[in-house]
Amino acid sequence: MIEILSPAEIDRARVTGGLVGDILASIKERCQVGTNLLEIDQWAKDMILGAGATSCYVDYAPSFGSGPFGHYICTGVNDAVLHGMPRDTVLVDGDLLTLDLAIVHKGVAADAAISFIVGQRRNPEDLRMIETTERALAAAIAVAAPGARIGDLSAAIGDVLSEAGYLINTEFGGHGIGSTMHQDPHVANDGQRGRGYQLRPGLMLAIEPWVMADTNELVTDPVDGWTLRSATGCRTAHTEHTIAITETGAEILTLPTTTVQSL
Incomplete structure (x- = not known):
């Protein structure tokens, strides 16, 4: 299913997206050496429910997962790049942490992810x-406009990732989003320009470049049947924003707002 949202629905999406951005920013500020992944999940739960929103993950049970996900946020550490299930593990200095969050608020979903280093040990x-x-995400957003095609976004992502020397997995990638978290069209992290669905105003996309070293x-x-890890045990990174296609280009919906400190 591909949804084209009305201006009123896009207005609601701005609120949902801002909430996602704020929750991720708030959790990033609180994460430190010794933080337990289950603490992060509890923080996310408290902020989501406190805002009157609903998690997209708790009851999420697609064919590739092992039953309902059962948590409020994905927490991927080091070699865990997608669907990182929170567990009773504490962060150590130098961990590369990915937080991936999707919620629904007033009938509209938004989805975003950030990766960052915990503590002071920073591997170049x-x-x-x-x-x-x-950079790959920014490149895709830069070409997202009415008349562009999904392949244009995928190619922009792929160019940045491949030029940096990374191998690209196209099995999991970005997606349409609207009243539900995962919709068509699929936005692969590599592709051919001029191919695929043509973008139009009111379309929302969650674009998410990710790589493994x-x-x-x-x-x-x-163990958990959910967390996707690099086959070699190497480190990984993942960045995602939800955007709305406008009459003139694309609007990023999941940037943090000035309300972070009040969450």
């Missing part, structure tokens, strides 16, 4: 990998 390659996913192969964590 980790920082380069995070920055590359951020030395592989494009994923393995599923055998």
Whole structure:
């Protein structure tokens, strides 16, 4: 299903997106060496429910997962790049943490992810990998406008990732979003320009470049049946925003607002 949202629905999406951005920013500020991943999940739960929103993850049970996800946020540490299930584990200095959050508020969903280093030990390659996913996301957003095609966005992402020397997995990527979290069209992290669905005002997309340092192969964590890890155990990074296609281009909906401190 591909949804084209009305101006009133896009207005509501701005509120949902701002809430996602604020929650992620608030949690990032609170994360430190010794923070437990289950604490992060509780923080997310408190802020989501406190805002009158609903988690997209708690009852999420697609065919590739092991039953309902059962948590409020994805927490991927180091080699865990997607669907990181919170567990009783504490962060240590130098961990590369990815937070991925999707919620519904007043009938409209928004989805975003950030990657960052915990503590003071900062590996230059980790920082380069995070920055590359951020540049790839910016490149896709720059070409997102009415008349562009999904392949244009995918190619923009792929150019940045491949030029930086990363192998690209196209099995998981971005997606349409609206009244529900995952919709068509699929936005692969590599593709051909001029191909795919043509963008139009009112379309919302969650665009999410992600990479692994030395592989494009994923393995599923055998313990939780959800967390997707790099097949080689290498570090990973993931950046995501929800955007709305406007008459003239694209609007990023999941940037933090000035209300972070009040959450």
